Amino acid sequence: MEYVQERIATVHDLTGRVPDAPVDRAAVVVPMTDREYAGLAPERTLSALEDVDPARVIVPIRAPADRVESFVAWLSGFDLPLTPLWCNAPAVEALLDGAGIDAPAGKGRDVWLGLGPAAREEFVALHDADVKNYDASQVPRLLAPLEEFDFAKGYYARVENDRLYGRLFRLFYEPLVAALAVRHPEPILEYLGAFRYALAGEMGFTSTVARRLRPEPAWGLETGLLGEAFGTAGFGGTVQVDLGVHEHDHRAVSGETGLAGMSEHVAGALFRVLDERGIDPEFETLAERYREVAERFLAGYAADAAFNGLAYDRAAERSQVDAYAEAISPAEGDDRLPAWADADLDPGAVLDASGRAIDAL
Incomplete structure (x- = not known):
């Protein structure tokens, strides 16, 4: 254990204390695919979020049509202000095509779709759903430094x-x-x-930064977001946060x-x-x-x-x-998604299209 400050501000877990954080002014985005449906790690994540009580939880889901209804029913069992967003619903795909957005489906596109409506709150926390030892302290830890910084990046031991x-x-x-x-x-x-862990999926943003990000559509998401954060937050606006030890799928x-x-x-x-x-x-x-x-x-x-x-x-x-x-x-080509601040697309329209598609199942 140490408390050294580095080139970017570094927040250490020295006492095990859960910090005060603006969770009531924050949305949490937790992307999932049908691989996560009803899994033990996602179950633990969403159950822990019930104790956090954020203003909003958005779960972008990418799954075939025959799995979506049961997926959404499972999500509805959690005591959360939770909105499922069916990312590959035909109506959502049509909206993206109409806006000239042809980025391929992938984790990054799912996250981007969730960031749009999430950025209606003052702060946004993003994290994966495959952490086997997830606990309710992680969202407050990511959000607490955002009262002073613009971008928070989680780090942990694997x-x-x-x-x-x-x-x-x-x-x-x-x-x-x-x-x-x-x-x-x-x-x-x-x-x-x-x-300390550049490829961690756990991050926090002010809504201003969240609206200015141009994510990679697939697995280059975390690396690309760091490049975006350099332009929007820079050294002075960035902090990394100790999230302990994580156990993930391999x-x-x-x-x-x-x-x-x-x-x-x-x-x-x-x-x-x-x-x-x-x-x-x-x-x-x-x-x-x-x-x-x-x-x-x-x-x-x-x-x-x-x-x-x-x-x-x-x-x-x-x-x-x-x-x-x-x-x-x-690198071959550039299929990054547009910043929501510049996109010819309304986040509310995406949620509406997803909701109609789910209701029609």
Whole structure:
């Protein structure tokens, strides 16, 4: 435990106290797919939110039509001011097409759809639904610093089954950003490298910031949002918040839905952020420079694991580094969603379309 302040303000859990927070002026956005329907972790999350009593809870759901009715019925069983938002409802898709928004379906698009109506409240908290040990303190912890800051980013340790997790952050994002910063000592890379867990899905925003975000539509969401936050909040308006230890579901490394597939989205989001600021990485040598920096990180994680009596397979981690290195290539296109402040679309119309579609099932 320590209390060091870093390049961005860092709030530590030193006493276990749950801070006073403006939960009655906040909306909580919890995106789910049919994979989360009636699961133990989402059940725990929503039950804990009953004790938080926020002004509003918006659950963007992405599920096939034959699952939505039972999904919504399950959500209605929680004592919350909860609004389900069926993100892939035909009527919602038609609204997006009419507004010229053709971003592919994915977590980022679901979050964006939820942010629009959520930003009617003064503050917005965003978090995932797959945290197995979620507790009611997390939303107040994210919201409390927003009385002074514009953007709050959660951080936590990923330790389960006597080993270190958080592999995509530890073994890909962190060493890649560090390798880039050596050749490009720019403020944006300093900012991107300042977060203790950059790929955490737990964040808080003022409504002003929430309306100005342009999210990536898929798994590059968290990385892209940090690039957006640099422009809207900057160093002075950003804080990171200690959320303890998280236990999440784990993905395989290989495959389109595995960590290697996710690394392509993270890399694309990262390089779009840099390209927008005129930073042109030397891709011919970047993969090798990333591997070199990652090797230094592996040594550090091996020492950390040994110090804490955790299992650590350096060869397996190095193999993951090699897999992630394949994702290092220039970003292709830009399908970020528009900021709600600029979108030719009303959030209320999206909620209405979703509600009509659900009622028609």
